Amino acid sequence: MLRAIRPALVLLALLTALTGAVYPLLVTGIANLLFHDKAHGSLVVASAGPLGSELVGQNFTRPGDFWSRPSAVQYDAKSSGASNMGPLHEGLHEAVAARIAMLQSADPEAKLPVPADLVLASGSGLDPHISPEAARYQARRVAQARGVPTAEVLALIEVHTEGRTLGILGEPRVNVLRLNRALEGLRPSR
Known part of the structure:
Protein backbone atom coordinates (compact mmCIF):
# COMPACT_ATOMS: atom_id res chain seq x y z
CA MET A 1 0.00 0.00 0.00
CA GLY A 41 1.85 50.00 -3.62
CA SER A 42 2.80 53.16 -5.57
CA LEU A 43 3.49 54.95 -2.30
CA VAL A 44 4.08 58.68 -2.31
CA VAL A 45 6.78 59.42 0.25
CA ALA A 46 7.93 62.79 1.58
CA SER A 47 10.67 63.60 4.06
CA ALA A 48 8.18 63.12 6.92
CA GLY A 49 7.22 59.64 5.68
CA PRO A 50 4.54 58.09 3.47
CA LEU A 51 1.73 60.43 2.39
CA GLY A 52 -0.43 57.81 0.73
CA SER A 53 -0.74 55.68 -2.36
CA GLU A 54 -1.46 56.87 -5.88
CA LEU A 55 -3.74 53.83 -6.18
CA VAL A 56 -6.08 54.50 -3.23
CA GLY A 57 -8.37 57.50 -2.80
CA GLN A 58 -8.01 59.69 0.27
CA ASN A 59 -10.23 62.12 2.10
CA PHE A 60 -8.87 65.61 1.43
CA THR A 61 -10.91 68.24 3.27
CA ARG A 62 -8.84 71.44 3.36
CA PRO A 63 -10.27 74.25 1.18
CA GLY A 64 -6.88 74.59 -0.55
CA ASP A 65 -6.86 70.96 -1.69
CA PHE A 66 -8.74 69.21 -4.44
CA TRP A 67 -11.34 66.90 -2.94
CA SER A 68 -11.66 63.26 -3.96
CA ARG A 69 -14.76 61.34 -4.90
CA PRO A 70 -16.98 60.43 -1.97
CA SER A 71 -16.34 56.99 -0.49
CA ALA A 72 -18.93 54.52 0.76
CA VAL A 73 -16.20 52.91 2.89
CA GLN A 74 -14.66 56.14 4.31
CA TYR A 75 -11.49 55.56 2.23
CA ASP A 76 -10.63 52.41 4.23
CA ALA A 77 -8.52 50.26 1.89
CA LYS A 78 -9.25 47.17 4.01
CA SER A 79 -12.94 47.24 3.12
CA SER A 80 -13.38 48.23 -0.51
CA GLY A 81 -17.01 48.41 -1.58
CA ALA A 82 -20.01 50.41 -2.65
CA SER A 83 -23.14 51.51 -0.81
CA ASN A 84 -25.46 49.34 -2.94
CA MET A 85 -28.01 52.16 -3.03
CA GLY A 86 -29.88 52.14 -6.33
CA PRO A 87 -30.99 55.25 -8.25
CA LEU A 88 -34.41 55.21 -6.56
CA HIS A 89 -33.10 54.82 -3.01
CA GLU A 90 -34.08 57.81 -0.85
CA GLY A 91 -30.80 57.64 1.08
CA LEU A 92 -28.84 58.13 -2.15
CA HIS A 93 -30.92 61.20 -3.05
CA GLU A 94 -30.31 62.68 0.40
CA ALA A 95 -26.55 61.96 0.27
CA VAL A 96 -26.22 63.51 -3.19
CA ALA A 97 -28.22 66.58 -2.17
CA ALA A 98 -26.03 67.03 0.94
CA ARG A 99 -22.84 66.70 -1.13
CA ILE A 100 -24.08 69.22 -3.71
CA ALA A 101 -24.99 71.67 -0.92
CA MET A 102 -21.54 71.22 0.66
CA LEU A 103 -19.78 71.86 -2.68
CA GLN A 104 -21.92 74.91 -3.39
CA SER A 105 -21.34 76.34 0.09
CA ALA A 106 -17.57 75.86 -0.34
CA ASP A 107 -17.72 77.95 -3.56
CA PRO A 108 -21.04 79.84 -3.81
CA GLU A 109 -19.96 81.61 -7.00
CA ALA A 110 -19.33 78.38 -8.95
CA LYS A 111 -21.29 78.51 -12.20
CA LEU A 112 -20.44 75.08 -13.63
CA PRO A 113 -22.80 72.16 -12.96
CA VAL A 114 -21.53 69.85 -10.19
CA PRO A 115 -19.86 66.83 -11.86
CA ALA A 116 -21.33 63.45 -10.93
CA ASP A 117 -18.03 62.08 -9.65
CA LEU A 118 -17.96 64.70 -6.87
CA VAL A 119 -21.29 63.49 -5.46
CA LEU A 120 -21.34 59.75 -6.28
CA ALA A 121 -18.92 57.19 -4.87
CA SER A 122 -17.09 54.80 -7.16
CA GLY A 123 -17.82 51.06 -7.10
CA SER A 124 -14.78 50.38 -4.91
CA GLY A 125 -15.12 53.49 -2.77
CA LEU A 126 -11.35 53.97 -3.22
CA ASP A 127 -10.99 55.58 -6.64
CA PRO A 128 -7.93 57.88 -6.52
CA HIS A 129 -9.01 59.83 -9.61
CA ILE A 130 -11.56 62.47 -10.49
CA SER A 131 -12.58 63.64 -13.94
CA PRO A 132 -10.92 66.74 -15.41
CA GLU A 133 -14.36 68.40 -15.16
CA ALA A 134 -14.47 67.69 -11.41
CA ALA A 135 -10.99 69.19 -11.02
CA ARG A 136 -11.95 72.28 -13.04
CA TYR A 137 -15.10 72.69 -10.93
CA GLN A 138 -12.89 72.95 -7.82
CA ALA A 139 -10.15 75.10 -9.38
CA ARG A 140 -11.58 78.48 -8.29
CA ARG A 141 -12.04 77.41 -4.66
CA VAL A 142 -8.54 75.92 -4.50
CA ALA A 143 -6.97 79.00 -6.13
CA GLN A 144 -8.72 81.39 -3.74
CA ALA A 145 -7.78 79.32 -0.67
CA ARG A 146 -4.13 79.20 -1.75
CA GLY A 147 -3.97 82.80 -2.97
CA VAL A 148 -2.85 81.88 -6.48
CA PRO A 149 -4.36 82.79 -9.87
CA THR A 150 -7.06 80.41 -11.07
CA ALA A 151 -5.30 80.19 -14.44
CA GLU A 152 -2.25 78.61 -12.74
CA VAL A 153 -4.42 76.00 -11.05
CA LEU A 154 -6.22 75.25 -14.33
CA ALA A 155 -2.85 74.86 -16.07
CA LEU A 156 -1.76 72.44 -13.35
CA ILE A 157 -4.92 70.41 -13.91
CA GLU A 158 -4.16 70.15 -17.62
CA VAL A 159 -0.60 69.00 -16.93
CA HIS A 160 -1.84 66.31 -14.53
CA THR A 161 -4.71 65.03 -16.68
CA GLU A 162 -4.00 61.45 -17.73
CA GLY A 163 -5.41 60.28 -21.05
CA ARG A 164 -7.21 57.07 -21.81
CA THR A 165 -5.22 53.91 -21.12
CA LEU A 166 -3.68 52.72 -24.42
CA GLY A 167 -5.57 55.59 -26.04
CA ILE A 168 -8.93 53.77 -25.95
CA LEU A 169 -9.68 52.40 -22.46
CA GLY A 170 -11.41 54.40 -19.76
CA GLU A 171 -11.83 58.14 -19.56
CA PRO A 172 -9.39 61.00 -19.01
CA ARG A 173 -8.70 61.39 -15.30
CA VAL A 174 -6.73 63.33 -12.71
CA ASN A 175 -5.00 61.67 -9.75
CA VAL A 176 -6.04 63.76 -6.74
CA LEU A 177 -3.00 62.97 -4.58
CA ARG A 178 -0.56 63.87 -7.37
CA LEU A 179 -2.47 67.07 -8.15
CA ASN A 180 -2.53 68.14 -4.50
CA ARG A 181 1.22 67.45 -4.24
CA ALA A 182 1.82 69.60 -7.33
CA LEU A 183 -0.13 72.45 -5.72
CA GLU A 184 2.58 72.73 -3.09
CA GLY A 185 4.87 74.15 -5.80
CA LEU A 186 2.59 77.13 -6.53
CA ARG A 187 3.54 80.34 -4.79
CA PRO A 188 0.80 82.73 -3.60
CA SER A 189 0.54 85.96 -5.61
CA ARG A 190 1.48 89.07 -3.73
Missing part, protein backbone atom coordinates in the same frame (compact mmCIF):
# COMPACT_ATOMS: atom_id res chain seq x y z
CA LEU A 2 2.89 2.37 0.78
CA ARG A 3 4.12 1.83 -2.79
CA ALA A 4 0.82 3.22 -4.08
CA ILE A 5 0.68 6.21 -1.75
CA ARG A 6 4.35 7.23 -1.97
CA PRO A 7 4.22 8.69 -5.55
CA ALA A 8 1.12 10.69 -4.62
CA LEU A 9 2.80 12.13 -1.50
CA VAL A 10 5.99 12.97 -3.42
CA LEU A 11 3.94 14.69 -6.14
CA LEU A 12 1.93 16.57 -3.50
CA ALA A 13 5.14 17.80 -1.81
CA LEU A 14 6.69 18.76 -5.15
CA LEU A 15 3.62 20.68 -6.37
CA THR A 16 3.19 22.36 -2.98
CA ALA A 17 6.79 23.58 -3.07
CA LEU A 18 6.49 24.66 -6.71
CA THR A 19 3.15 26.49 -6.52
CA GLY A 20 3.35 27.58 -2.89
CA ALA A 21 6.92 28.83 -2.77
CA VAL A 22 8.89 28.86 -6.00
CA TYR A 23 6.24 30.43 -8.25
CA PRO A 24 5.20 33.23 -5.80
CA LEU A 25 8.84 34.10 -5.10
CA LEU A 26 9.61 34.18 -8.83
CA VAL A 27 6.63 36.42 -9.65
CA THR A 28 7.40 38.71 -6.71
CA GLY A 29 11.03 38.97 -7.77
CA ILE A 30 10.12 39.80 -11.36
CA ALA A 31 7.58 42.40 -10.19
CA ASN A 32 10.19 44.01 -7.93
CA LEU A 33 12.72 44.16 -10.76
CA LEU A 34 10.44 45.38 -13.55
CA PHE A 35 7.73 47.31 -11.69
CA HIS A 36 9.31 48.23 -8.35
CA ASP A 37 7.05 51.23 -7.62
CA LYS A 38 3.82 49.40 -8.42
CA ALA A 39 4.88 46.23 -6.62
CA HIS A 40 5.24 48.28 -3.43
